[in-house]
Amino acid sequence: MYKISEFSQLTGLSKETLRYYAEVGLLEPAYIHPDNHYRYYDDGSYFLALMLGKLRALGFTIQEMKKVMDDESFLQLEQLLLEKRSKIHREIHDLQSRLADIDAFLESGREEDE
Template structure:
């Protein structure tokens, strides 16, 4: 069993993040001491913590992460990842269009100065 500070160091998730994940039901401690309320995590929690960290790094929202964790078989993981990928491509396209608009606007301003 790992204390929250040890588990935080082991997984790279802050203690605040671990507390929040427990609050929203993403990653419950394996054990909470009844007297001092210290949180303890086990090896089984380690895999889940790493997965949550990776999902967060991939841009998943808390709600999306909850959906993944509720589907304990992870059958829909690929589907969610493909949807996330599609949305990122959309965002890239939108940002490229904005860049083109900015460039065109700057260019039109230069032409007027000449």
């Protein structure tokens, strides 16, 4: 069993994040001491914590993370990853378009100076 500070160092998730994930039902401590309310995590929580950290790094919302964790088959994960991928492609296209607009605007300014 790991105290929250040890588990935080092990997983890279802050203590505040671990407390929040417990509050919203994403990652419950394996044990909470009844006297001092210290939170303890076990090895089984480790994989889940790493998964949550990865999902967050990929831009998943708390609600999306809950969907993934509620679906033990992880079919929901594949669908959400495909949706994220499509969204990122759209954002890249939009940014490239804006970049082209900026370049054109800069170029038109240069032509006027000549």
